[in-house]
Amino acid sequence: MISLKYFLQIIKGIYNNKSLCRILQNIECERIKLSGNIIEFGAEPLSKNNFSSIAKIFKVKRIDYSDKFIKKTGVINADLNKKTLLKKNYYNNVLLFNVMEHLTNIENAKNEIKKILKKNGTLIGSTPFLYRFHGAPSDYLRFTKPFIIFFLKKDFKISEVKNLGFGPFCLCYSFLFDFTKKIPFLNLLIFPITFLLDTILNVFVKYDLKDVYPIAIFFTAKKK
Numbered sequence: 001m002i003s004l005k006y007f008l009q010i011i012k013g014i015y016n017n018k019s020l021c022r023i024l025q026n027i028e029c030e031r032i033k034l035s036g037n038i039i040e041f042g043a044e045p046l047s048k049n050n051f052s053s054i055a056k057i058f059k060v061k062r063i064d065y066s067d068k069f070i071k072k073t074g075v076i077n078a079d080l081n082k083k084t085l086l087k088k089n090y091y092n093n094v095l096l097f098n099v100m101e102h103l104t105n106i107e108n109a110k111n112e113i114k115k116i117l118k119k120n121g122t123l124i125g126s127t128p129f130l131y132r133f134h135g136a137p138s139d140y141l142r143f144t145k146p147f148i149i150f151f152l153k154k155d156f157k158i159s160e161v162k163n164l165g166f167g168p169f170c171l172c173y174s175f176l177f178d179f180t181k182k183i184p185f186l187n188l189l190i191f192p193i194t195f196l197l198d199t200i201l202n203v204f205v206k207y208d209l210k211d212v213y214p215i216a217i218f219f220t221a222k223k224k
Contacts, residue, residue, distance in 0.1 A: 024164040036092030039064040045074040080109035096125030117223040156221035167198030167209030
C-alpha cells in the first residue's frame with residue numbers, strides 16, 4: 001500500500017500530462033542526493049526533462065550532459081556503445097535514465113561508466129520494461145530486475161533494484177496514455193480506477209503485482 005503523499009504525487013504528474021513511467025521515475029529520483037561531479041546521459045542543459053534537476057543536490061562541483069545525437073553547446077557527444085574520451089575516475093554520480101534500451105553494446109556502456117566513476121561513485125538509473133516502443137532514434141532492448149542485478153553485481157555494489165508499477169490495470173492505463181492524454185482531465189479519472197482495481201487484485205494473489213507487470217526498473221549501485 002502506498003502513502004497518500006505518493007498517490008498525490010502521481011496525480012500531480014498526471015495533471016502535468018506526464019506518462020506513468022516518467023512519473024514513477026521522477027518520484028524515485030526525488031529521493032536521490034547528488035554531490036561532486038555529475039554526468040547525466042541522454043540529457044542536455046536547460047531541458048525540463050533532466051533527472052539531475054529533480055534530485056536533491058548539494059556541494060555540486062560540476063554537472064555535465066551527454067547525448068550522442070544532440071549537437072548543441074554544453075552537450076558531450078559520447079557514445080556509450082564505443083570507447084569514450086571521458087575522464088577516468090572523475091565523476092561522483094552517473095545518471096542513466098531511459099538510455100539502456102537505446103544501446104546496442106551495454107557491456108561496453110557498463111565498462112565506460114565504471115571507468116569514469118570515482119571509487120564508491122554512484123550509478124543511478126532507470127529503464128522501461130513493459131512500455132511502448134520509443135525511438136531515439138531507435139529502441140532495442142528491455143531488461144528485467146534479475147538481469148539488472150546480474151549485470152551490475154560483478155563491478156558494482158548494488159544499493160537498490162526495484163520494479164516500478166502497480167499491476168496489470170495500471171499497465172493498461174500506461175499503454176493507453178498516448179491516446180487518453182489528448183482529452184484533458186480524462187486520465188485523472190482513469191488512473192484512480194485502475195489503481196483501485198490493482199489494489200483489490202493484489203489482495204487475492206500471493207505475489208506483488210508490480211514484480212510481474214513492471215512498467216520500469218529503477219536501480220542505484222556504487223562502483224567497487
